[in-house]
């Protein structure tokens with residue numbers, strides 16, 4: 515069982531040695547939390563189950579933390595429970611206190627100095643309690659936002675170096691041209707920038723916006739130093755469409771457990787494909 519930061523660091527070190535990545539999937543409820551765990555067990559891969567503040571607001575942090583703790587204890591593979599894109603230092607601390615073993619403090623919208631200051635507060639609190647911390651540098655675009663406009667590669671590189679050194683953060687989400695949500699055009703990842711970041715920084719780099727990035731591009735990014743691949747939209751979309759389809763086929767009077775068991779098949783297929791992509795070629799990776 516993954517009890518905290520040291521085990522997570524070991525997993526990242528193993529991923530680094532093998533040139534593979536740990537898959538990260540966003541979940542919205544207890545059903546998809548179990549789909550993710552099952553898919554990871556079937557693929558014999560560690561997995562990060564991630565939770566957005568929106569889910570905490572809807573379900574409650576204590577309840578989520580308690581179920582995640584049992585999930586982590588009972589799973590046959592290492593499961594990490596992670597708070598994703600949290601802008602609040604207080605919520606990060608609450609997550610640390612409620613069993614999350616990894617948190618992301620997202621200060622990418624802030625000026626660099628403030629981002630550093632915010633990340634440092636979370637790192638101070640989390641490291642004392644054996645919790646892993648991710649930060650973000652450069653702004654990763656979300657649907658409806660302005661395009662990807664790095665301030666200049668060297669500036670971004672220098673900013674990343676400062677943030678890593680001055681905060682002692684454990685992992686870093688880097689803006690290299692990926693976007694959250696589905697793509698309206700083929701994503702163009704900046705592999706040159708990734709290479710520079712990978713060379714300059716001694717910590718795992720995270721690729722956000724993994725939904726819909728072609729498999730070859732994800733593999734190329736992993737070869738370039740990405741050690742964690744975040745997938746949210748694709749899983750949620752498949753989940754909702756599968757439930758919709760199951761209700762259409764079986765009728766809304768069907769028991770929820772039976773609808774979910776049907777929906778699970780398709781969601782797990784997508785999850786397993788993403789896990790295989792992160793693990794590298796068949797036969798390689800975690801096995």
Ligand SMILES: [Zn+2]
Pocket residue numbers: 599654694722723744
């Ligand atoms: Zn993200």
